[in-house]
Amino acid sequence: MKLAEALIERAELQKKNAQLYQRIERNALVQEGDAPAEEPAELMAEYEGNMERLLLLIRRINATNSVAPFGQGETVADAIARRDCLGAKIKAYRGIYEAAAIRQDRYSQKEVKFVRCVDVKAVQDTINRLSKEYRETDTKLQAINWTTDLVD
DSSP: OBBBHHHHHHHHHHHHHHHHOOOOOOOSSSTTTTOOOOOOHHHHHHHHHHHHHHHHHHHHHHHHHHHSEEETTTTTHHHHHHHHHHHHHHHHHHHHHHHHHHOOOOSTTSSSSOSSSSOHHHHHHHHHHHHHHHHHHHHHHHHHHHHBBBBO
């Protein structure tokens, strides 16, 4: 199995388990004399089976990511951590940009005047640079995922 296939299966199991949880919740309590639309015990058994498979997949994915080379002395796990940090930085800089770029309209000289404390062009340039690095890293990760075999 390729790493990408395991990642797809992991996402499907997570989605399926979220749906199972909702179904269990909806059938956990019924009015006296009524029967649940679905048997909660069967749903919980399916949930438990999915969780066992998910645990196995996550362990194998993590083991694979920690040994699969990404390039320049990095593993796939290192690249994922770097990509996640890039995403967090992009989000922060976008927030800074939005805060600084908001135009404050004044209707009279008595109203408070706001001045920017950051260079919005420099912040936008940083966002663009980080976004490019994020896209390049993510694209390379996707390619590696489809060529890397999952470790046992």
